[in-house]
Amino acid sequence: MDRITLPLTAAFLALGLAVAPAQAQLARTFVSAEIGNDTNDCNRLTPCRTFQRAHLQTLDAGEITVLDPGGYGAVTITKNVSIINDGVGEAGVLVSGAGTAITVNAPAGAAVTLRGLTIKGIGFGGGNGIQFNSGAALNIENCTIRNLNGTSVGNGIIIQPGTGTVSLQIANTSITDNSANGILISPSGPTNVNAVLDRVSLYNNVNTGLFVDVNPTIKGGEITVTVNDSIASNNGGSGTGAGILIQNTALILVYAFLNRSVVATNPNHGIHAIGNSTVVFNQSVVWRNALGWTAESFSTMLSYGNNSVDFNGTNQGPLPPVTLK
Numbered sequence: 001m002d003r004i005t006l007p008l009t010a011a012f013l014a015l016g017l018a019v020a021p022a023q024a025q026l027a028r029t030f031v032s033a034e035i036g037n038d039t040n041d042c043n044r045l046t047p048c049r050t051f052q053r054a055h056l057q058t059l060d061a062g063e064i065t066v067l068d069p070g071g072y073g074a075v076t077i078t079k080n081v082s083i084i085n086d087g088v089g090e091a092g093v094l095v096s097g098a099g100t101a102i103t104v105n106a107p108a109g110a111a112v113t114l115r116g117l118t119i120k121g122i123g124f125g126g127g128n129g130i131q132f133n134s135g136a137a138l139n140i141e142n143c144t145i146r147n148l149n150g151t152s153v154g155n156g157i158i159i160q161p162g163t164g165t166v167s168l169q170i171a172n173t174s175i176t177d178n179s180a181n182g183i184l185i186s187p188s189g190p191t192n193v194n195a196v197l198d199r200v201s202l203y204n205n206v207n208t209g210l211f212v213d214v215n216p217t218i219k220g221g222e223i224t225v226t227v228n229d230s231i232a233s234n235n236g237g238s239g240t241g242a243g244i245l246i247q248n249t250a251l252i253l254v255y256a257f258l259n260r261s262v263v264a265t266n267p268n269h270g271i272h273a274i275g276n277s278t279v280v281f282n283q284s285v286v287w288r289n290a291l292g293w294t295a296e297s298f299s300t301m302l303s304y305g306n307n308s309v310d311f312n313g314t315n316q317g318p319l320p321p322v323t324l325k
Contacts, residue, residue: 027062029054033070033091051075051083051093051102066091066116076103077112085116092118092143095127098153106135108164113139119146119156126150126179131158133188137167146176154179156205162189169196176203182235186213190220190252200230202243209235209266212256214248214275223254231262232270242269243289246277246299253277258284265289270312273299281307281319288312293319 029042036049042057050073054064063082066072069089083102085091093101101119104112112135119129126149132138138159145156156175159168168185175182182202185193202209209232212223232243243266248254254277262285263270270289273279277299285308286292292312295301303309303319 025059029058032067034068080110082113090118095121096124098125099127100131102130104132110135111137115141118144121148126153129156140170143173149179155181157183159185160188161191165192171198174201178205180207181211182209184211193223195225197227202232205235208241208245210244212246214250216249218250225256228259233264236268242272244271246273248275
């Protein structure tokens with residue numbers, strides 16, 4: 001008997017089945033909770049339903065645009081991409097099951113931007129908000145991250161690159177009511193981290209508002225954190241945390257600069273530095289914390305003499321002056 005072999009496409013047509021066309025990636029994709037479908041190509045008139053599907057359909061250096069309010073599911077970012085919500089209403093990710101809303105595993109040189117998103121924990125095992133593992137830059141603007149909890153999770157933002165130089169910018173963002181830390185900067189390897197926080201609010205995070213935690217095994221790199229026009233308040237309810245905590249027993253340097261910022265009403269430490277770190281204050285307020293400021297184990301806190309350090313339970317004396325060279 002002769003065997004007749006049909007090409008795969010012809011076989012499908014013979015059976016009356018449609019062959020799905022390959023969908024080309026786009027420079028700008030769209031998501032919609034109202035009319036989106038993940039079988040679509042993510043174009044403006046045929047949007048996708050989830051961030052992850054849109055990410056797959058977006059070209060490197062492209063942009064995902066949110067068309068209407070809704071929850072768009074967790075996403076792992078592996079390219080240079082932006083996810084943008086410019087005023088359509090609340091849009092973002094609900095987190096549970098010890099998951100992470102947005103994970104950044106981008107290649108070296110890639111910059112990721114997240115704007116106008118809401119990330120909220122809903123229990124059921126808790127989770128983390130944004131976790132940055134690799135890439136060149138992470139820009140977070142006009143976002144709200146809150147109510148994340150759970151065992152060994154409950155962080156608003158985690159920055160833990162393993163190598164290279166990383167830039168972090170967080171602007172006009174509120175990070176509140178998380179069971180661990182608001183922002184955790186903790187490199188997993190020798191990395192230079194340059195972080196800038198502009199108009200960031202850190203409220204009611206159970207461990208620490210801003211926590212720079214350097215593992216003693218890290219052998220290289222440097223961390224610089226600049227905090228402008230921001231506030232850390234009511235953090236550290238666990239009794240071990242602080243409004244701002246720097247814990248660095250590694251052989252690297254950590255620098256923090258507080259400019260026109262407020263650290264107030266934290267039930268444990270306002271600002272606590274341990275290890276190889278220097279904290280400089282300019283036009284800032286340290287007010288009504290149980291412990292105003294503490295510098296220990298080779299750390300230094302310095303002031304330009306224009307700060308208010310008042311009404312703290314302990315350590316409310318003036319900060320040592322900056323020595324200009």
